[in-house]
Amino acid sequence: MRMPRGGDLGPPRGDGVGWWQGVDGAAGEGENNVVDRIVDNEVIGREAELARLRALLAGDGPRVAHLHGVAGIGKTALLKRFVREALAEAACWWLDCRDIEPTPEGCTGALAQAADTDAEGLPALLETLAGRAPLGLIVLDSVEAWRLLDTWLCHRLAPRLPDNLRLVLSGRHHPSVNWAAGEFTQPPLNLPLAPLANADATRLLIRLGLAPARAAAVSGRLHGHPLAIRLAATTLRERPDHRLTDASLQRVMDELTELYLADVDDGQGRRLLEGAAVVRRVTVPLLHALFPDMAAEPAYESLRRLDFTEVLPDGLALHDAVKEPLAHTLRARDPERFLDYRRWAWQALARRAAVTANFELWRYTADMLYLIDNPVVREAFFPSGAQALVVEPARPEHGVMLERIIATHEGESGSRALRRWWRCQPEAFVVVRDEAGACRGFYCRFDPARVAPECLAEDPVTASWQTHLAADPLPEGRRALFIRRWLGEAAGERPGDVQAAAWLDLKRTYMEMRPSLARVYLTVTDLAPYAAVAATLGFRHLPAHGVRLDGRDHATAVLDFGAGSVDGWLARLAAAELGLARPEPLDRDARELVLADGRRQPLTPLEFGVFGYLVDREGEAVSRERLLREVWHSHYTGWSNKVDAVVAGLRRKLGPQAGCIETVTGVGYRYRPDPKPVSSPRG
Incomplete structure (x- = not known):
């Protein structure tokens, strides 16, 4: 297989997490030190931008800089050239945001890894970095991947920077209105990267x-x-x-x-590029799954040498400016093959994710997310534009604006309930405002386990949700999220820019609560505008738990994430879109088994309890004693055949699928469904 020339002319490459200590004039050695591999021709025509970046090195200069421009315009090359110059007097910690989960914990964990420190918590971590050198640069490259984290970066990280630390953010989009409205001693440096003269x-x-x-x-x-x-x-x-x-x-x-x-004069080379254009990143195991007829290692090396390939912390990626037209052409020319590549990739990624440690799980979750076309999900994690509204925690001074919005759209009982939540749980409120600071809307969400029971009981909506939780309790250690209300100043609860901003920020809450987040409750008075999207995302309407307030029905919808929490939910969304979703084995409302051929089997209360408990903990070995305690509510710890008898009954009803309940010798049982197979590509 002959591939096009490349390698020396490609963009600068390197690991996504690294640091370079250059105060003594010597940069670090080895693969992490990508700065040493920069060549001069990659920054031709950027002298003015370099001069503006050097202002960061002055004691009275800006402490935050935004470098932004379209894909392929040379942002990373310029930044690495700047860092190479700065190493004479500064240390640098570089994060490639594409491979780090978009949560505060993901950011601080990656930064601590880059700095090789055990410091815990943001203040201690920043203090440690500040003590490493007279001047320090924290560089966040491809920051558009952290859209969910924008508010935290602006209002939590940036304001806490010690005097000798600088934050440089590089991405595709103009800084959000968060940064224009933020409080900084020096205005952030806004540096758009224009085309070359x-x-x-x-x-x-x-x-x-x-x-x-x-x-x-x-x-x-x-x-x-x-x-x-x-x-x-x-x-x-x-x-x-x-x-x-x-x-x-x-x-x-x-x-x-x-x-x-x-120039790719053989079919294998073109197939390789097509497959690489469909996925977020390329690894050797993924190439083997996509192309079992090729030698994966040489194929990986041929991709690595291409002019438009980027080396990521754990794999390769075609540059987006080339990947997007390649993928678009493949989708238009051969949509079935385009879908097949996505299916094969999903299966390989799902297998890897099932055996991956939690701290590495985000990489595989992001890989599977990339395969999703659902615009609601894709925009949250792979945004196509800049953020137009500021979303931030409510402060006391927002109370008057909140009161006005509530009074406009809620009746007496609804207003009273929301005002009560504002008094007893103000941290549950998040405001959405424009660049001028005007409050355009808000939403209210909280973990019911961290709220006084009397507050939950006083609100008819949350009281109804508590009733459902009591009847269908979550497994031990799992949490729920109550999304009590969202309201826009003009549109109320109806779809619009405020609602979209609120839902985007809620994805950040989902990420922060994983892996313990198991269920989400929300209420709307008009289900119709949201029905199609909600069903696609997995929300179920609970008619029995709707509440009538002020002459209007407040419907309840619930989303059960399942045993895999948010990561499992996202994987299921991808599988469903690709036609690989397994049918749900349990109809919880009807309390019936749903067999692969569509037949249903009624369950006794104990069969329903045992099977539901195992399904919710897919892949986990559950002891008989635990089942007795959680399903029978018995504290008997000796040997009992009660569980075995119920499992035997379940297996009879499952018939050919009985093997999904595995016996774990000396422990108990485990639920492990058989995924739907899809043939691999050949030739």
Whole structure:
């Protein structure tokens, strides 16, 4: 298999978590020190931007900087050039946000790993970093992957920076309104990265091997885009008569990508690039799953040497500016093969995720999320635009605005309940405001286990939810989240920008509460606008737990995440979209087994309790004593055949599927369903 040339002309590469101590003039050695592999031609034409970044090194300079621009514009290369210069007087801790879960714990854990410290908690961690060098740089690259964490970065991390630490955020989008409205002693440095000037583009093309006359002729058609320039230099050197399209950047990138692929003169090479364009990152095991007829290690190496490949902390990725047109072309030309690649990738990732330690689980969750087309989920984790509204914890001064919104959209009883929550649980409220500071809406959410029982009982809605929890209790150690209400100033509970911002922020709450989050409750007065989306996400309507307030029905919907918490839920969403979802084995409302052929079997109360307990803990070995305690509510710890008798009855009703209840010798039982097989690609 012959692949296009590459390697030396590719973007700078390196691990996503690393640090470089350069105060003594010597940067760290080894694979983590990607700074040493930067070459000058990757920052041609960026002298003005470099000069502005150097302001961070001054004692009275800005403490936060935002570098932003479109994919492939050269943000990472510029930052690494700046860091290389700064190493003479500063230490740097570099995080690639794409591979780190978007939670405060994910950020602080990765930063502590980069700094090789056991310091716990954000204040202690920042103090440790501040003591390492006279000046320190915390660089967050690809920060658009942390959209869920934007408010925390702005209002928690940045304000706590010691005087000698600087925070540099690099991403695709303009800083959100969070940063314009934040309180900083020095305004953040806002540094948009524009296309290269035509003269600089010509210089770079010549540096990359194109003849001066040819470089001057084509440079104006490349929109000053460094990745397009690199691709043009590679593809046009051997095509002296090719006339490049004078069109939009996307059209030019599509054309250059097709020319590049034309050099792949065998079917295997093209298949390899197509598969790599469908997934978030490429690993050797994933290549083996996608292409069992290829030698995975050489295939991985051929991808690594490509001009538009990025080396991630744990794998490779095609640059998005090339990946997106490749994936789009494949989807349009061969939609079935596009779906097959996603299916095969999901199966391989699901197998890996099942045996992955919790601290590494986010990588596989993010990989599976990337395979989802559902816009509600995809926008939350892979945003296509900048955040337009500020979402932040409510403060006492927001009370007047909250009161006005509540009075506009709620009746007497609903208003009284929300005002009571504002008094007894103010930390449950989150406000949504615009750049000018005006409160556009709010939402209220909390963990009922951390609220006074009398507060829950006084509100008819939460009292109803508590009744449901008592009748269908969560396993020990699992938590629920009550989303009591969201209201926009203009639209109330109806869909709109406020509701979208609230739901996006709720995804952050989901992530922070995992892996203990097991169930979410919410209420709306009009289910219709949300019915389709809610059903897709797995919410169930509970008619028996609706409440009538002020002449309006407040419907209750519930989302059960299952044994895998948020990660398991997201994996199920991906599986369902790809046609790989297993049917739910238990209809909890009807208290029936649902067999693979569609038949149903009624269950006794004890059979329902035992099977439900095992299903909720898929893959976990559960002892007989634990089942006696949790299902029978018995504290008997000796040997008993009660559990065995119930399991025997379940297995009879399961028939050919009886093997899903495994006996764990000396312990008890385990539920392990058989996933639906999908054939692997061949040839």
